[in-house]
Amino acid sequence: MLHEDRLFPASAETRSIARRLYDSIAGLPIISPHGHTQARWFAENEPFPDPAKLFIQPDHYVYRMLYSQGVSLEDLGVGQETIPDSRKVWRIFAEHYYLFRATPTRMWLDYAFQELFGLSHRLSARTADHYYDVISEKLSTPEFRPRALYERFNLEVLATTDSPLDSLSWHEAVRDSGWKARILPTFRPDSVVDAGYANFHQNLVTLGEVTGEDTSSWTGYLNALRKSRQRFKQLGCTATDHGHPTAQTADLSPAEASALYARVFSGNADDAAHELFRAQMLTEMARMSVEDGLVMQIHPGSSRNHNRLVYERFGRDTGADIPTPTNYVHALKPMLDRFGNEPGLSIILFTLDESTYSRELAPLAGHYPCLKLGPPWWFHDSPEGMMRFRQLVTETAGFYNTVGFNDDTRAFLSIPARHDVARRIDAAYLAGLVADHRLDEDEAFEVARELTSELVRRAYRL
Numbered sequence: 001m002l003h004e005d006r007l008f009p010a011s012a013e014t015r016s017i018a019r020r021l022y023d024s025i026a027g028l029p030i031i032s033p034h035g036h037t038q039a040r041w042f043a044e045n046e047p048f049p050d051p052a053k054l055f056i057q058p059d060h061y062v063y064r065m066l067y068s069q070g071v072s073l074e075d076l077g078v079g080q081e082t083i084p085d086s087r088k089v090w091r092i093f094a095e096h097y098y099l100f101r102a103t104p105t106r107m108w109l110d111y112a113f114q115e116l117f118g119l120s121h122r123l124s125a126r127t128a129d130h131y132y133d134v135i136s137e138k139l140s141t142p143e144f145r146p147r148a149l150y151e152r153f154n155l156e157v158l159a160t161t162d163s164p165l166d167s168l169s170w171h172e173a174v175r176d177s178g179w180k181a182r183i184l185p186t187f188r189p190d191s192v193v194d195a196g197y198a199n200f201h202q203n204l205v206t207l208g209e210v211t212g213e214d215t216s217s218w219t220g221y222l223n224a225l226r227k228s229r230q231r232f233k234q235l236g237c238t239a240t241d242h243g244h245p246t247a248q249t250a251d252l253s254p255a256e257a258s259a260l261y262a263r264v265f266s267g268n269a270d271d272a273a274h275e276l277f278r279a280q281m282l283t284e285m286a287r288m289s290v291e292d293g294l295v296m297q298i299h300p301g302s303s304r305n306h307n308r309l310v311y312e313r314f315g316r317d318t319g320a321d322i323p324t325p326t327n328y329v330h331a332l333k334p335m336l337d338r339f340g341n342e343p344g345l346s347i348i349l350f351t352l353d354e355s356t357y358s359r360e361l362a363p364l365a366g367h368y369p370c371l372k373l374g375p376p377w378w379f380h381d382s383p384e385g386m387m388r389f390r391q392l393v394t395e396t397a398g399f400y401n402t403v404g405f406n407d408d409t410r411a412f413l414s415i416p417a418r419h420d421v422a423r424r425i426d427a428a429y430l431a432g433l434v435a436d437h438r439l440d441e442d443e444a445f446e447v448a449r450e451l452t453s454e455l456v457r458r459a460y461r462l
Contacts, residue, residue, distance in 0.1 A: 001110045001122060007383055007424040009431060017441065018431035022424055024445055025452045029156035030419050033460040034186065034241065034297060034406040036161050041146040041412070042183050043173035048144070051135040052077060052089040055112075059411040060319030061105045066096055067310075067319070079314040087132055094128030104382040104421065111417035146412070150181055153416045156453075157182045157462050161241055163191050164228040165206055171235045182462075184236040187229055187294065190243050193281040195264050195274040204265060216265060218258035222284065229292055238461045239295040239348075240285060247300040247328050247349075249286075249335035250279035257284075283335045290342050295460055297374065301326035301352040323352035323379055328360040340368050348403055348459060350374035354388060362396035372459050373402045381408070381418065386425040399447055404456035426451045 008018040041048075048054045056062050057077050067073055075092060077083035100106035113119040117135055121127050138144050143152070150158065162168065162185045174183045192203050208215035213224035229240070252260065257280055263269040264277050282298065289296050305311035307320035328349065339345055347370050349361055365371045373393055376385040393402065405422035407415050430448055433439035439447075456462070 001114050001120065002107075006107075007421065008428050009435075011435070014428075014431045014435040017434050017444075018424075018427045021430055021444055021448045022427035025423050025427070025448050026420070027154070028449070028452050029154050030416060031156050031404070031453055031456045031460075031462065032158045032407055032415055032419075033239065033456055033462065034159055034161070034408050035415070036408070036410040037158060037412050037415075039160050039162075039168075039170035039174055039183050039185070042150065042179070042181065043170040043177070045145050045147045048139050048146075050083070050086040050139070051132050052083055052086040052093070054135075054139070054413065055109070055411070056089060056093050057083065059409075059414075060317070061411075062093070062109075064319035065099050065103070065105065066093070069096060069099055071096060073310070073314060073318070078318060087129070090132045091125070091128045094123050094131065095125045097123045107383075107421060108411075108414040108417040111420065112413045115416070116413060147179060147181070149412070155181070155415070157184060158415075159184045159186050159239070159460075161186045161188045162232070164189050164225065164232075165191060165203060165210065168231065168235055175235065182236065184238065185232050186297075187232045187237055187240040188243070189225065189228075189240070189281075189285070192225070193242075194244070194278055195269060201265070201267055218254075218261040221261060221265075225284075226288060226292075229288060229294060233292065233294070237294065239297055240289065241297040241299060242282060242285065243299045243302070243304075244278050244282065245300065245303070245324075246275070246278075247282075247298060247326055247331040248275060248279040249282045249332055250276055251283050251334040251338050252276075252280050279331075279334070283338060286335050286339045286345060286347070289347075290339055290345050293344060293461070296345075296347040297350065298347065299350045299374075299377065302378075326351055326353040326356060328356055328364060332364070336368060336370075340370055342370060345370040346372065346459065346461070348372045348374045350377045352377065352379055354380060354385075354392075357389065357392035358396065362393040362401075365393075365401040366397040371401070373397060375403065375405045375422070377408060383421060383425055386422060387429060390426070390429045399451065400455070402451070402455060403459035404451050404453065406456070423448075423452055 005015060008015045063073060063076050063078055066076060071092060077089050083089055117138055119131060119134060123131055142148060168185055171185050191197050192207050204215045207224050211224040211227040214220035215224050260277055263273055285296060301324050303322045303324045305316060305320055306322045310318055310320040349371060351361060361373055365373045376389045405419060407418040409415060409418060426448060430444040434441050434444050
């Protein structure tokens with residue numbers, strides 16, 4: 001199903017260069033510094049339940065497309081603890097597999113089907129049951145348990161994304177098991193810094209209970225967050241992650257910040273105050289990163305839960321999220337004025353607004369030592385999106401102000417496929433530079449390795 005020269009240039013000469021570059025990096029370990037897999041899988045090391053629960057239910061890339069064509073989320077088992085008829089869900093998926101033609105999702109899925117399960121005929125209504133039976137049989141074997149797959153994928157590091165309210169007990173279980181793998185938590189404080197979250201006030205109370213701090217006060221709240229970060233660091237955490245609606249930052253005086261927090265804590269703040277509080281908290285998180293060395297990731301620009309009905313029925317993170325325009329130059333300035341020249345601070349910026357690559361993000365990262373550019377994210381982690389990213393940022397920010405690739409996925413079996421796509425696109429881009437005599441071939445080999453592994457190790461302090 002997959003051509004060995006996929007994603008390489010059509011020109012024979014340039015394709016030959018791309019092949020050589022790709023071959024030099026294809027076998028390097030996978031470093032996955034940002035994603036949404038579950039530490040519980042590796043702590044329990046139980047078989048994945050069935051093909052539908054593995055490939056369809058957790059993957060919003062999959063069910064989003066099906067929903068757009070009239071397939072109900074209920075029929076796909078989304079949001080259900082158990083799927084009554086998993087084979088039926090799989091058949092629905094197979095009947096609609098044609099919808100994924102020319103999408104990155106199709107390439108990721110075909111990679112898993114071919115490389116992991118040995119399937120060679122395209123998924124369709126005709127082959128649905130064969131696929132289901134082959135995958136189910138293999139999932140029942142020891143070779144397809146989570147830990148075995150981690151090792152088969154040649155993973156060096158796998159980072160999860162976790163709330164400050166999480167006990168991290170599954171991470172502790174992995175650590176205490178003696179298994180020599182790096183499953184690291186990432187500190188994601190959105191549930192206790194974004195007043196738009198459901199049960200926000202209760203989250204603040206729980207944060208105080210977990211940390212032994214009085215979160216009804218600004219000082220106690222900040223102390224609770226510092227304690228939470230330390231708890232994460234003790235389990236290997238090297239980074240934080242912030243999924244704010246915008247990249248807005250603020251630098252209020254201590255008195256102003258305390259008064260704002262009192263309004264937010266009481267539940268009497270309006271939307272403007274919520275946005276100002278989120279903005280102040282990005283600056284506070286930068287302050288804490290200067291103190292404790294955690295790398296900051298900022299993922300702004302998603303209008304989350306856009307489909308109110310889907311949100312009300314299925315909750316957060318069910319694929320009804322839409323990119324929005326995002327300002328970085330003015331939005332980040334208060335934080336950068338305060339901490340942008342701190343030598344120990346490292347901030348990785350992501351965007352869903354491609355128009356900012358060359359106008360805002362590349363110039364910012366090309367100047368401030370604390371800023372790096374995250375890879376194409378979410379709607380843009382596609383072959384075309386990755387190529388556009390390289391074309392738009394390299395001339396200003398270079399390669400060394402970027403951080404390699406991260407897969408940002410809940411779909412564990414797609415991780416090697418996603419990294420393979422990124423390695424092929426980087427090889428293709430570098431081959432073009434060599435063919436155009438803008439980069440010597442020995443330099444291209446060095447850059448290819450940097451983009452695959454070295455930049456991400458340094459950027460995430462791994």
